[in-house]
Structures are given as structure tokens and as C-alpha cells.
Amino acid sequence: MKPKVFVEMASRVKNLPPYLFASIDKMKQEARAKGVDVIDMSIGDPDIPTPAHIVEAMKQAVEKPEHHRYPSYEGMLSFREGVAGWYRRRFGVTLDPKSEVLSLIGSKEGIGHLPLAFVEPGDTVLVPSPGYPVYPVSVLFAGGESYIMPLREENGFLPDFSSIPQSTLLKTRLMFLNYPNNPTSAVAPRKFYEEVINLADKYNIIVCHDAAYSEIYFGDEKPLSFMEVNGAKDVGIEFHSLSKTYNMTGWRIGFAVGNADVIAGLGKIKTNLDSGVFQAIQEASVVALNTDEKLLSGIRSTYRERRDVLYEGLRDIGIELEKPEASFYLWAKVPQGFDSAGFVIHLLEKTGVLATPGNGFGAPGEGYVRFALTVTAERTKEAVERIRKSL
Ligand SMILES: *Cc1c(COP(=O)(O)O)cnc(C)c1O
Numbered sequence: 001m002k003p004k005v006f007v008e009m010a011s012r013v014k015n016l017p018p019y020l021f022a023s024i025d026k027m028k029q030e031a032r033a034k035g036v037d038v039i040d041m042s043i044g045d046p047d048i049p050t051p052a053h054i055v056e057a058m059k060q061a062v063e064k065p066e067h068h069r070y071p072s073y074e075g076m077l078s079f080r081e082g083v084a085g086w087y088r089r090r091f092g093v094t095l096d097p098k099s100e101v102l103s104l105i106g107s108k109e110g111i112g113h114l115p116l117a118f119v120e121p122g123d124t125v126l127v128p129s130p131g132y133p134v135y136p137v138s139v140l141f142a143g144g145e146s147y148i149m150p151l152r153e154e155n156g157f158l159p160d161f162s163s164i165p166q167s168t169l170l171k172t173r174l175m176f177l178n179y180p181n182n183p184t185s186a187v188a189p190r191k192f193y194e195e196v197i198n199l200a201d202k203y204n205i206i207v208c209h210d211a212a213y214s215e216i217y218f219g220d221e222k223p224l225s226f227m228e229v230n231g232a233k234d235v236g237i238e239f240h241s242l243s244k245t246y247n248m249t250g251w252r253i254g255f256a257v258g259n260a261d262v263i264a265g266l267g268k269i270k271t272n273l274d275s276g277v278f279q280a281i282q283e284a285s286v287v288a289l290n291t292d293e294k295l296l297s298g299i300r301s302t303y304r305e306r307r308d309v310l311y312e313g314l315r316d317i318g319i320e321l322e323k324p325e326a327s328f329y330l331w332a333k334v335p336q337g338f339d340s341a342g343f344v345i346h347l348l349e350k351t352g353v354l355a356t357p358g359n360g361f362g363a364p365g366e367g368y369v370r371f372a373l374t375v376t377a378e379r380t381k382e383a384v385e386r387i388r389k390s391l
Contacts, residue, residue, distance in 0.1 A: 012141055020133055020360040027345075028354055039383045041371045042354040044182065044328065046247040048302065051295055054246060057287035061280035071276035074267055075103025075255070079277075082286035083240075083255050091225040099260040100233070102267050103277050107212055107241040107254035108134055110266060111176075113273065115142035117265035118206055119173050126175035128159055129362030130183050132210065135176040136362075147172070150364035157186035161199055169203045178210040180223050180326035183361050183370040187217075187326050193229040200235035206262055207236030215245040215296065217326040218304045227258055237262045244328070246288045247299070253277050253285050303328050306373040306380050313384030314371075317391060328373040331358070335391065340366055351386035 024042050031038050049055075061067055074080070080097035087093045095101055104110035111134050119125060121143035127135045129148045136146045147168050149159035159177075177196065179188035200207045209226035217223055226238050237258035243249040256266060270276075310330055311323045321332035334343040340357035347353045347369075358368030375383070 012143075015140065016137065017133075020356070024354065024356060024360075027348060031348055031352065031354075036348075036352045038348075038352050038354055039375055039379050039386075040354045041373075041375060041380075041383065042356045043374070044244070044372045045249050045374060046244065046328075047374045047376070048247045048299060050247050050251070051288075051291060054248070054284055054288045054291070058280060058284035061283040064280070064283075067279035067283065069279075071279045071282065073271045073274075073276050075101070075276065076279060076282045079103055079282040079286055080255075082289045083257065086289040087225070087227065087257060090222075091228045093225060093227045095227075095257050096260070100257055100263060102256045102263050102270075103282065104239070104241075104254040104256060104270075105274060105277055106243065106252040107210065107239040107256075109252075109274070110239055110254060110256050110270075111135065111208070111210065112138045112141070113269045114208060114266050115139050115144055115174060117269045118262075119144035122171075123173040124168055124171040126159070126164070126172055126205070128176060128178060128181075130358055130365030130368070131176070131361055132178060132182055133361065139174075144173070148362065148364070151181070151184055151186070152364065157181055157184040158188060158192050161195065169199070169205070172203060172205050174206045174208060175200065176208050176210065177226070178212070180213040180216065182213065182327060183329050183356070183358065183365065183368075184331045185322075185324035185327040185329045187223050190224060190229060193224065193226055193232065196226075197229060197231040197235055201231070205235070206259075207232070208239065209236065210239045212239070212241045212244050213327040214240070216300065216303060216328050218300065218307060219325050221325075223326050233258050235259065237266075242285055242288055245296070246291065248285075248288065251281055251285075253281050302377075303373050305377050306375075309377050309380045310371060310373065310384065313381070314387070317384070317388050319387075330371040330373070332369055332371065334358075334367055334369055340369055343369055346390070347387065350390040351383070353383045353386060 080101040083101045084095040084097040087095050115138045119142040123144045124147050125139040125144050127146040139146045151157040214223045226232050237256050241254035319332050340359045344357045355369040355371050358365030
């Protein structure tokens with residue numbers, strides 16, 4: 001008889017909810033197999049390629065033998081200086097590249113690992129919902145307990161801190177926030193961040209602000225960094241990524257900045273689990289962080305045009321939604337008679353348009369669907385036409 005182990009998953013894996021995008025991917029494959037021309041607006045992965053000057057910098061960097069060895073754990077100093085320079089130019093924030101900047105293998109990696117540094121079993125972590133699924137999962141892996149902060153339309157999709165019981169706040173170690181927000185596309189005002197800093201200070205809560213979409217905006221008012229609000233560095237850190245800003249999702253590079261003790265804690269976990277980011281990628285990323293503003297504003301215009309097509313198209317059909325000022329998502333109410341999953345299935349079966357069900361980002365997202373602006377304006381128009389005919 002061949003020996004065979006009985007493979008049983010650990011409870012932290014058994015307790016995982018199904019990964020949202022895996023089941024959507026399956027639906028997409030099935031539709032395509034049936035010959036449906038799928039317009040995929042379900043995943044926030046830019047269809048626009050990485051700008052050529054960044055790819056060129058990578059080609060040169062990859063040839064250098066010094067980059068073929070293990071990188072430093074915290075990131076090359078030149079990369080961390082590049083990040084500090086970017087924060088100074090963009091937000092007027094001063095960072096010490098040595099102690100207040102850390103490279104990440106994509107911000108997802110940093111978010112996923114952060115609770116391991118600070119959360120004891122049984123500790124509470126405040127998690128926004130609907131939200132990026134990695135926040136509650138990272139809490140689960142660290143043995144902590146998520147306290148869900150529902151993001152409701154009547155509050156501008158900001159959490160209502162006054163509804164959180166004092167007993168919960170007293171047990172809270174960490175709070176995740178994300179503005180411009182995925183999936184609701186809401187932007188947070190300075191006043192909100194000031195409230196966050198007061199709360200964090202009062203209850204000794206580490207704030208982790210995820211700013212992945214700070215550079216995808218459409219109006220004259222640029223989204224704020226949490227770090228530019230007085231006192232932020234005393235209570236927390238900000239996660240950032242080159243993925244969405246420079247269309248570099250496949251490259252896997254991001255960074256965390258802010259409170260030196262929090263950065264050091266995350267760094268300690270990472271030193272024991274990974275060995276940093278390929279230096280050639282870091283070198284190309286320094287070039288990316290210095291990208292000409294004109295090029296970035298061109299990318300924003302592309303998203304703005306798509307946003308206008310989709311927003312106006314859906315509104316004219318009678319779908320309720322707000323016009324996003326940032327991020328590349330539209331967060332739309334499902335029409336009467338549908339729930340989130342039902343509407344996504346209706347769209348796929350009747351129109352070939354694939355959206356993401358709002359409840360996949362957490363129960364408070366029920367009643368909504370998310371459309372990503374990651375297909376051309378032409379295809380977006382086509383999507384609107386098909387939806388119009390299906391309703
Ligand atoms: C895309 C995304 C990220 C992850 O970006 P990577 O740097 O590619 O890992 C983080 N947070 C949110 C909210 C995102 O939508």
C-alpha cells in the first residue's frame with residue numbers, strides 16, 4: 001500500500017470565506033466557454049499597460065548583476081528616498097526614508113502581514129465593510145477578531161465611530177481605513193481624518209490607512225494622504241502601491257510609510273518571512289515615482305472618459321448611483337426586484353457584462369454592484385447599450 005497522509009486544513013484556512021474573485025472567475029470562464037462575448041468590469045486591474053519609460057528602466061536594471069542578489073529587507077535606500085521625495089512633492093509630507101518607509105511586495109502583502117505584528121489572539125480590529133477582503137482575512141490569520149464598521153451611503157460611506165461600543169474600542173488594537181474607497185469610491189474629508197486621529201489617540205488604536213487609489217482622481221481637488229493630517233504619524237501608517245497609479249499590478253511593489261514603531265513591527269514580520277523586492281523592480285519604481293505629471297493626467301483622462309460614459313449611461317437607464325470623484329469604480333444600486341448576486345447573474349446571462357456583487361465585499365454591500373472602469377470607453381458604451389436592452 002502506498003503511504004498517504006490525511007490532509008486536513010488548519011481551522012484558519014477552513015474558516016475562510018470563499019475568495020470572491022475566484023467564484024466570479026469561474027462564472028466568466030463558463031460564459032466564455034458558451035461563446036458569450038464577456039465585457040469584464042469585475043476586477044480592478046488596469047487594462048492600460050505600464051508606461052514605456054518605466055518598462056525601459058526595468059530593461060536596463062535587470063541587466064545589472066548587483067540586482068541579481070538578495071535585496072535588503074526594508075528596500076533599497078534609493079527606493080525609500082524615492083518614496084519620501086514623492087510624498088514631499090505630492091502631499092507636502094516629510095518622511096525619514098530610513099525609519100518611516102518600508103518596501104512591500106505589493107501593498108496586499110503588507111496589509112496581510114501587519115496584524116501578525118500587533119494583534120494578540122482575541123484582540124479586536126476595526127474593519128470597514130464593504131471593503132477590501134484582505135483586511136478581515138489578515139485579522140483572522142493573526143487570531144484577532146474583526147469588528148465590522150458598516151460604510152453606509154447616508155454617512156458618505158464613512159464609518160460611524162459613535163456607534164461603536166466603548167467596550168469594543170477598549171479592546172481594539174488596530175483599525176483599517178481606505179480612501180479613496182474600494183468599492184464605494186468615496187473620498188474622505190480632512191475632518192474625518194482628524195476624528196480618526198482623536199479616536200486612535202484616546203483608545204490607543206493603530207491606524208492603517210490604505211491609499212491605493214490616491215492618484216486616481218477626476219476633479220481639481222486631489223485626495224488627501226492620511227499622513228498630511230496633523231498627528232497622523234503619531235498614530236499610524238499609510239499603505240501605498242505602484243499598482244494602480246502606474247498600471248503596475250503585475251510587478252508587485254508597494255510601500256508603507258509613517259509611524260516608525262509600526263513600520264519597524266511590520267518590518268520584523270517581513271524579515272522573517274520574505275527577502276524583499278527584486279532590486280531591478282525597485283530601481284524601475286524610482287523612475288515610476290518621478291513620472292511626468294502630464295502622462296499621469298492622460299491616464300486620469302482615460303478613466304474620466306470611461307466614468308462619464310458609464311455613469312451617464314447607467315443613470316439614464318434609471319440605475320441609482322453617484323458620480324465617483326476618485327478610484328476607478330462605480331458603486332451602483334441594484335434595480336428593484338434584484339439582490340446583488342441576482343443582478344450580477346442577470347447581467348452576465350442577458351448581457352455578457354460582468355460586475356462584482358456588492359455583498360462579496362461584506363454584508364453591508366448587499367443591494368449594490370461594483371463596476372470597474374478597466375475596459376475601453378468603446379466597450380463601456382457597448383456594455384451600457386446591452387444593459388439598457390436587458391431591463
Ligand atoms: C488593489 C488594491 C490593493 C493592492 O494593491 P497591490 O499593491 O497590487 O497589492 C490594496 N488595497 C486596495 C483597496 C486595492 O484595491
